[in-house]
Amino acid sequence: MLRTYFPVLLLLGFVIMNAVLMLGLSHLVLRPRPTPVKQQPYESGMPPLGDAHERFSVKFYMVAVLFIIFDIETVFMIPWGAYYRQLSCSVPMVNDICPAGQISLFGLSEMIVFIVILLVGFIYVWKKGALQWD
Numbered sequence: 001m002l003r004t005y006f007p008v009l010l011l012l013g014f015v016i017m018n019a020v021l022m023l024g025l026s027h028l029v030l031r032p033r034p035t036p037v038k039q040q041p042y043e044s045g046m047p048p049l050g051d052a053h054e055r056f057s058v059k060f061y062m063v064a065v066l067f068i069i070f071d072i073e074t075v076f077m078i079p080w081g082a083y084y085r086q087l088s089c090s091v092p093m094v095n096d097i098c099p100a101g102q103i104s105l106f107g108l109s110e111m112i113v114f115i116v117i118l119l120v121g122f123i124y125v126w127k128k129g130a131l132q133w134d
Helices: 002-029 058-075 077-082 106-128
Strands: none
Touching: 058 077, 058 106, 077 106
8 A cells, every 4th residue: 555655745745855955945045034024914016005905805705606606507517528438428439449238328417417416506706796806
């Protein structure tokens, strides 16, 4: 079991060792030279305006949550696409080919149900006005 994970553990160990080495080396070699300009927060080259604790509209959070929900749901289509052949064959495949007369619509109907559920959720959100930016 450990033998199968050895390359991953080796890579993880190398990444951790590299990160520690770079941070330690930069800490030993470089002298800190703090200035008031370096201590200010960096905002894309623009001088900071206002307080960092401003209140945002709920619309920002609503759009972010809706994006995450629909984005993650559509990511589930990738594994479905990878296994579409196996899902659409009612018997085990032989040499990656479904035997004649054994093709089913299970894989397609499964995704159609998934997309209909997503579409119903999207229409509900649209009708509630969550996508309006007024």
